[in-house]
Amino acid sequence: MHEMSIAQNIIEIVEEISKENQIKQVKKVIVKIGKLVAVVPDSLQFCYETLTMGTHLENSKLEIDIIPISGKCNKCNKTFEVESHFFSCPFCESSDIKILQGQELNISELEVDE
Numbered sequence: 001m002h003e004m005s006i007a008q009n010i011i012e013i014v015e016e017i018s019k020e021n022q023i024k025q026v027k028k029v030i031v032k033i034g035k036l037v038a039v040v041p042d043s044l045q046f047c048y049e050t051l052t053m054g055t056h057l058e059n060s061k062l063e064i065d066i067i068p069i070s071g072k073c074n075k076c077n078k079t080f081e082v083e084s085h086f087f088s089c090p091f092c093e094s095s096d097i098k099i100l101q102g103q104e105l106n107i108s109e110l111e112v113d114e
Contacts, residue, residue, distance in 0.1 A: 004047045010107060018056070018112075023110075024113065026057055027111045030107070030111075031065070031108065033064060033105050034069065035066060036069055037105050039064075048062040072097060075089065076089060
């Protein structure tokens with residue numbers, strides 16, 4: 001279950017940011033996760049809640065924004081959203097594509113009490 005290690009990394013980063021910026025209370029952590037990262041949102045949520053028990057992040061909420069997979073065809077130059085596990089262009093059916101998004105795993109925002 002890689003959700004546990006992802007949750008741990010999110011917590012470590014948020015704690016570091018909190019310390020550097022003298023943030024006392026984090027209310028919400030918003031993360032953007034691409035579909036290719038293959039995270040199960042409910043599992044990540046559970047791991048986050050479990051790991052934050054007894055810490056200053058205990059009452060914070062984890063909001064997960066799933067980023068769809070999009071690509072650009074190197075043959076016909078069109079961009080598209082990847083709808084299936086077959087990475088081919090829906091316009092010309094070429095498999096020569098470049099993934100533009102869907103691999104992200106970023107903390108995009110913190111909501112804090114000042």
